[in-house]
Amino acid sequence: MSLPATSHEQDLELLRTSAVAAGIIASGYFRRAVKAWEKENASPVSEADIIVDKFLMTTLMAARPGYGWLSEETVDTPDRLGRQRTFVVDPIDGTRGFIRGEDSWTVSLAVIEDGAPVAGVVYAPARDEMYDAYQGGGARLNGRPLRRSRRSGSLPLIPAPGAVHQEMQAAGLDYKRGPAYPSLAYRLVQVATGRLDAAVARRGALDWDIAAAAIILAETGIAFEDVCAGPPRFNKAELRHGALAALADMSLKPIVHAALIKVYGCPAEADLPHLSIS
Known part of the structure; x- marks a missing residue:
């Protein structure tokens, strides 16, 4: 398939305007009596997630009909695997915090080209913070x-799960525990701002959790890796990643x-739970 006619910068502008509208x-549902339930994997979803997802799918795909689509709240299909560029979307990252009324939830949008993020937006409406980047x-x-x-x-400020804190402390690392923002995308980009010195994710993060943050970290020179496999690749049949770390200080x-x-190990390829695409 030939390269799309639009530039990465043009794709970023589309992501930015769409994120603001989303x-x-x-925000119309934030800190209100929003309907929410649990999905099969026990992660929460709210009516706001679904409504925002539908808006983004309609808006982004109308503007770029030749792109693939991958979203946390949309049933996946194999169509995206044959597309050179694909939207990767988390309509509300940090749904638990959103439901609790915490203000660090984000709209996380990315464009993936040949497995790598080339444009991305992490937008925190309640904090009026728009993080964005495009390749180069x-x-x-x-x-x-x-x-x-x-x-x-x-001292380095690092949020992490309890078991990871135990291991870092046992290894003699002198640091402070950082705030565990519910939005993983927001947590990761705080390494780029300097609010955090490192941010980690347990094994099992999915493309939409990290794709937008990955391009922002890359464009600010922050190391971001799957600790077993190196820099993450996106828009593959398998969406899950191993444990991840973003580090400002190598x-x-x-x-x-x-x-x-x-804590999490390095799974063999045969052990990875592959996505069922229907």
Whole structure:
């Protein structure tokens, strides 16, 4: 299939305008009596997730009908695997926090080309924070170049699951526990801002959880890897990733990666639960 006519920068502008509109829709349900239920995997979903997802699918696919589509709230199909570019969407990342009334939930949108993110937006409407990036074009926060603010003289600030904290502490790492924002995408991009020095994800994160954050981290020079497989690849038949780490300070890598491997392991290919596409 030939390359799409649109540039990565044009795709980013589409993501930005769509994320703002999606944020307005989602905000109409925020801190209200929203209907919510659990999916088969015990993760929560709300009526806002579904409504925002439908809006984004209609808007983005109308603008780019030749792209593939992958969203947390849409039934997956194999069609996307044959597309050179694919939208990867989480209409509300951090649904648990959204339902509880916490303000760090995000709209997370990305365009994937040949397995790599080339444009992405992580938008936190309740905090009025728009993080965006496109390949080779740098990253921005609310339209200004995103540059990490150094936390000089402070201990590294790292949020992590309890078992990972235990391993890092046992290895002698001197650090502080960071805030565990419910939105994984938001947590990851805080390594780019300097609010966090590292952020990790347990094994099992899916493409829509991390794709938009991945391009923002890449464009700010932050290392982001599956601790067993290296830089994550996207829009494959298998959507799940191993344990992940975003690191601003590479001196943290040996201990953080080792802790994640100790807790979650490195699965053999045969052990990975493959997605059933229907």
